[in-house]
Amino acid sequence: MTRGLLVVIAGPSGVGKGTVHARLRATLPDAVLSVSATTRAARPREVDGVHYRFLDRLGFEAMVTRGELLEWAEYAGNLYGTPRGPVAEAVADGKVVLLDIEVQGALQVREQDPDALLVFLAPPSFDELERRLRQRGTEDDVAVAARLEVARRELAQRDAFDQVVVNDDLERCVAEVRDAIAAARTG
Numbered sequence: 001m002t003r004g005l006l007v008v009i010a011g012p013s014g015v016g017k018g019t020v021h022a023r024l025r026a027t028l029p030d031a032v033l034s035v036s037a038t039t040r041a042a043r044p045r046e047v048d049g050v051h052y053r054f055l056d057r058l059g060f061e062a063m064v065t066r067g068e069l070l071e072w073a074e075y076a077g078n079l080y081g082t083p084r085g086p087v088a089e090a091v092a093d094g095k096v097v098l099l100d101i102e103v104q105g106a107l108q109v110r111e112q113d114p115d116a117l118l119v120f121l122a123p124p125s126f127d128e129l130e131r132r133l134r135q136r137g138t139e140d141d142v143a144v145a146a147r148l149e150v151a152r153r154e155l156a157q158r159d160a161f162d163q164v165v166v167n168d169d170l171e172r173c174v175a176e177v178r179d180a181i182a183a184a185r186t187g
Ligand SMILES: Nc1ncnc2c1ncn2[C@@H]1O[C@H](COP(=O)(O)OP(=O)(O)OP(=O)(O)O)[C@@H](O)[C@H]1O
Pocket: 011, 012, 013, 014, 015, 016, 017, 018, 019, 020, 132, 133, 135, 136, 167, 168, 169, 170
């Protein structure tokens, strides 16, 4: 059986993490995406248990207290975390487990699993990041401004990652991440 691997793809909101994850899963048959827990309200078309496990703050804090989260962080006023059990099971089963998380959480994963591959997805420019976030249309102007402020701090932490990949051309970016995963699995 091929070795399982935990792969974190972090980077600022709107850079394209979800888009890259979807492409990766389409081309890597043994890749699975971890479903995070969050206190954020569901967006239209988001399904509980598929896109996120949507919880109130008490429910989330209970998971933290029970040690059920591999990592967690507060982001733009909401809590987000990775359930530990499903990740451990899938890695033991030889799967590539993909985490779409922000930077504080990514750095916690490094402490929990030194073998994890940490990829930082960077935008071609800050203006292009803002354009993507606004054209997605899921946040109002206040929320976009808050996310861009966090993005400036996150971009300054890119050197803490194993690899920085610029998401300019999507297909090239996905190929670069796929190559990094293949190298980490054989290395
Ligand atoms: N290479 C690319 N070129 C142009 N647009 C892109 C590219 N990659 C992603 N996008 C677009 O940018 C927007 C943000 O992408 P996406 O939702 O995947 O970002 P994200 O990093 O997952 O955001 P969040 O962290 O908020 O969930 C989407 O509209 C997506 O279609």
